[in-house]
Amino acid sequence: MRPGSLSQKALLGSLITLVLLFSVLSALKLDYDNHNPEVLNAIGDNPGVLAAFQKLQDLTPQNAIIFAWWDYGTAIQHYGLRTAVVAYPSSDIINSTGMGQTVQGRLELQLFGRFESSQKIHDVARAFLSPENEALTIMKQYGASYVLVFYADVCKSGGFSDTAKFPWIARIAGENFSNYLTISSQSSQQGSCYPQYLPGPDAGNSTMLRLVFNSQFPPQHFNKIFENDVARIYQINYP
Amino acid sequence: MQSLKRMLGYCPHPPLEGSPEQGVFYYETHWLKTEIWDFASSLDGLVGFTILYGLLFLASLIALPVVGTAEEYQLILLRVASAISLTIALLYLYSKSRSTSFLSLGRSRLMLSLAESLIALIAWAVLLIFFGAISGSYYLGGSAPGHWSALPISLLVGLLGGLTVYGYSAPKFEKGMGTLLAIILSSTIGALLFFAVSMNYPFVFLPMSVLMVYVSLQTGSAIGPIVATSLLFAFFSLWSFSPFPVGFLQPTYGSIFAAILSGPLVALIHPRLAGITQ
Numbered sequence: 342m343r344p345g346s347l348s349q350k351a352l353l354g355s356l357i358t359l360v361l362l363f364s365v366l367s368a369l370k371l372d373y374d375n376h377n378p379e380v381l382n383a384i385g386d387n388p389g390v391l392a393a394f395q396k397l398q399d400l401t402p403q404n405a406i407i408f409a410w411w412d413y414g415t416a417i418q419h420y421g422l423r424t425a426v427v428a429y430p431s432s433d434i435i436n437s438t439g440m441g442q443t444v445q446g447r448l449e450l451q452l453f454g455r456f457e458s459s460q461k462i463h464d465v466a467r468a469f470l471s472p473e474n475e476a477l478t479i480m481k482q483y484g485a486s487y488v489l490v491f492y493a494d495v496c497k498s499g500g501f502s503d504t505a506k507f508p509w510i511a512r513i514a515g516e517n518f519s520n521y522l523t524i525s526s527q528s529s530q531q532g533s534c535y536p537q538y539l540p541g542p543d544a545g546n547s548t549m550l551r552l553v554f555n556s557q558f559p560p561q562h563f564n565k566i567f568e569n570d571v572a573r574i575y576q577i578n579y580p
Numbered sequence: 581m582q583s584l585k586r587m588l589g590y591c592p593h594p595p596l597e598g599s600p601e602q603g604v605f606y607y608e609t610h611w612l613k614t615e616i617w618d619f620a621s622s623l624d625g626l627v628g629f630t631i632l633y634g635l636l637f638l639a640s641l642i643a644l645p646v647v648g649t650a651e652e653y654q655l656i657l658l659r660v661a662s663a664i665s666l667t668i669a670l671l672y673l674y675s676k677s678r679s680t681s682f683l684s685l686g687r688s689r690l691m692l693s694l695a696e697s698l699i700a701l702i703a704w705a706v707l708l709i710f711f712g713a714i715s716g717s718y719y720l721g722g723s724a725p726g727h728w729s730a731l732p733i734s735l736l737v738g739l740l741g742g743l744t745v746y747g748y749s750a751p752k753f754e755k756g757m758g759t760l761l762a763i764i765l766s767s768t769i770g771a772l773l774f775f776a777v778s779m780n781y782p783f784v785f786l787p788m789s790v791l792m793v794y795v796s797l798q799t800g801s802a803i804g805p806i807v808a809t810s811l812l813f814a815f816f817s818l819w820s821f822s823p824f825p826v827g828f829l830q831p832t833y834g835s836i837f838a839a840i841l842s843g844p845l846v847a848l849i850h851p852r853l854a855g856i857t858q
Contacts, residue, residue, distance in 0.1 A: 349619050353626075353757075360626050360633075361769060367637040368775035374640045375656045375778040381646045419646065445775075 366452075373449040376440060383499060384416055390501045393489065393572030397421030400566050400574060401487050408485035408577070410469070410506060411462060417489065426483045431459040437509045466514035469549035470521070473562050476548035477579060486577055488563060492553040493571040494537070501571060503553055504538035510549070521547050614761055622756030624680060628749040629769050631674075632667045636776055639663040650729060653817070657733040660776050664740040671748055683743060684751040686801030695853050696795045697804030700846045701811065704788055707838035708831070717830035731814050737777060738813030742806030745770035745789075746796040754797050767793045779816055783832040787839030788812065794843065798850060 384390050394416050397407060406424045407417050414428025430438050432451070440446035461483075468479035480488075491501040503510075504522065511518035520543040526536045540557060544550040551558040552575060555565070563575035616622060639662065644655045675682040686693065712718040745766055753762035771789040779785070792805035 349616050350614070353616055353619065353622055356623070356626055357765065360629050361765075363637075364629060364633040364769045364772050367633040367640070368772035370640045371636055371660070371776040372778045374644075378644060378646055378652070379649075382649050382652045385646065385648045386650075 369445070369449050370453055372445070373440075373453045376446075376449075380412070381416060381419055384420065384501075387499045387501070387571075389493075389569050389571040390491070390498055391420060392569055393491070393567070393574065394420035396567050396574060397423045397487070397489070405486050406484045407487050407489055408465070408468070408480050408483070409489040410465065410503065410510060411457060412506065413489060413491075413501075423487075426485055427457045427461055427465050429455045429457045431462040432456045433459050434462060434509075434513055437513065463513060466510050469510055470514040470516050470547050472546045473548050473551065473560065477562055477577070480577055481579055487566075488552060488575045488577060489572065490549065490552045490575070491572045492555075498571040503549055507538070507549065521550055614757065616757055618756040620756070621680075621752045624675075624678070625749040625752035625756060625762075625765070627674060628667075628671055628744060628752070631670050632664065632744055633769075633772070635663040635667050635670075636660065653730045654733055657730055657737050657777060657817070660773070661733060661737050661740060664737065664744060664773075667744055668740060668748075671744070681751075683747040683802075685747055685803055686799070687803070689799050689801035690803050692853055693795065693799040693801030693804030694807060695804070696799055696846055696850065697792065697808040699849065700791050700795055700842050701788075701808040703842040703845055704791065704835070704838045707841055708784075708834050711834035711837055712831065715830065715834070718834065728818065730817055734777070734817035735810045735814045737773075738810030739806060741770070741773045741813070742802070742809040745773075746793065746802035746805045746809075750793050750796055750802070759797055762797060763790060763793045774813075777813070777817070784835045785812065785816075786832075787835045791839050791843055791846070795846060798847075799854075 384394065394413075397405075397417060398421055401407070401421075401423055403423075406426060407421065408426050409417060411425075411427040411430055414425035417423055417425040418428060432454075435441040435447055435450050435454075438446075438450070440450055464479050464482070468476040471479070491498055491503050493502060495502045495505045507522050508518040508524075511521060519541060521541045522544065523539045523541045524536045525539060540550060540554050544554060545558045548560075551560045552563060552573065555573070560575065562578045562580070564578060565573055566576050567574035639659050642659060644652075644659065647655065672682055749770070750762050750766040753765050756762075757765075767786065767789040770793070771786040774785045789809075792809055796802045796805040
């Protein structure tokens with residue numbers, strides 16, 4: 342059999358490169374889309390978390406804007422039928438997301454992910470780390486009228502826990518989380534969940550932690566309108 | 581220099597005597613040498629992968645409904661299985677229209693292919709687990725119970741994917757560009773199917789995919805590798821979407837070493853097995 346000509350080699354080489362690139366792109370797209378509804382599906386398995394999102398429909402007006410960390414944004418829109426201030430990460434905080442932990446995940450996010458503006462994400466993080474009066478200014482800027490927080494530990498809420506997310510939120514806000522939150526890796530009693538998150542010295546200066554540890558730091562400008570075993574919904578009382 | 585390279589490129593045997601430089605030139609040209617023996621057959625192989633990943637891309641545009649995590653993985657597998665089924669149907673029509681062969685399964689060498697594939701699979705899996713155990717860097721265990729229900733569909737995905745990769749594209753690439761390129765291309769592009777079903781550790785399977793294409797072409801039958809790949813899909817789908825993935829780099833290194841050791845083992849037993857199964 343006679344080998345092919347140089348032009349055939351060049352053509353085939355180009356086609357192989359194209360097919361290879363296209364195959365990689367398709368496989369990554371499928372992988373990204375497979376992971377995309379993961380959070381919504383996980384909520385379906387967690388009745389307490391699901392109830393909190395669904396309660397937004399009953400307790401808030403249709404045009405209400407909900408202030409919550411971006412992780413809950415798509416669920417607020419899907420299950421709560423309300424607008425979230427942020428529903429996606431910004432491109433500069435990819436390393437704080439679950440998918441951003443691998444090279445492949447970061448590539449998929451860069452190629453196919455939806456992003457909020459970095460300013461918005463940092464504003465939300467800053468609002469949660471700030472005292473109430475400063476947080477209200479930011480919340481008002483985005484037209485928010487309600488706040489949703491998940492106060493339960495990760496064992497109870499299956500990952501829907503603002504205290505577990507707090508170290509990352511603090512880092513994004515440019516703060517040191519250990520001033521606000523103490524993480525205890527020792528289980529105080531058998532069968533209890535760990536790590537345990539306890540309020541730190543500056544916890545009272547963080548709006549998020551005031552809404553989470555509300556018995557120790559009663560919020561001044563937030564009315565609790567819903568609470569179950571994992572989440573709370575607050576109405577914002579602007580002065 | 582150019583004329584020497586050209587001459588060595590056509591040389592059918594390695595230099596027995598001469599300077600070491602000549603040897604280097606010979607082996608460089610030998611390994612880098614790629615020839616197109618059948619352009620049309622090479623294109624047919626590429627068409628197979630183009631249709632497969634084109635349909636998978638289109639499938640990714642179909643939004644899956646929000647369900648529980650147990651049903652989630654079944655839907656992901658079903659979406660991929662449907663795309664591969666349609667690929668096989670389109671490839672059948674394509675082959676008919678071009679009057680070329682459709683699937684090369686090599687049914688007459690079924691036993692040899694099955695035996696070699698299962699030996700390769702077992703050797704690779706045992707070595708993979710062994711390397712994990714001695715290094716203490718990864719382990720295989722702790723399945724998410726919901727994923728047992730996805731087992732039949734993951735078997736189906738492995739079967740259909742195997743038909744496309746080992747039964748259609750690999751033999752066409754071998755006829756068109758030779759065994760080495762057929763193994764490299766078919767295994768690399770074929771292993772991307774593990775990405776498409778979101779196994780947590782897709783690079784772990786690439787060395788195994790290389791091994792399976794090698795067995796498929798060596799035995800002249802795709803059936804054994806198809807069965808082994810289906811088992812691989814089914815087994816590892818139990819761990820997909822697991823909250824505790826086995827890791828990333830360490831099992832990939834383990835898999836590479838396991839395949840490097842399993843490959844020569846299969847090559848070594850091939851003549852003996854071929855004699856027994858004939």
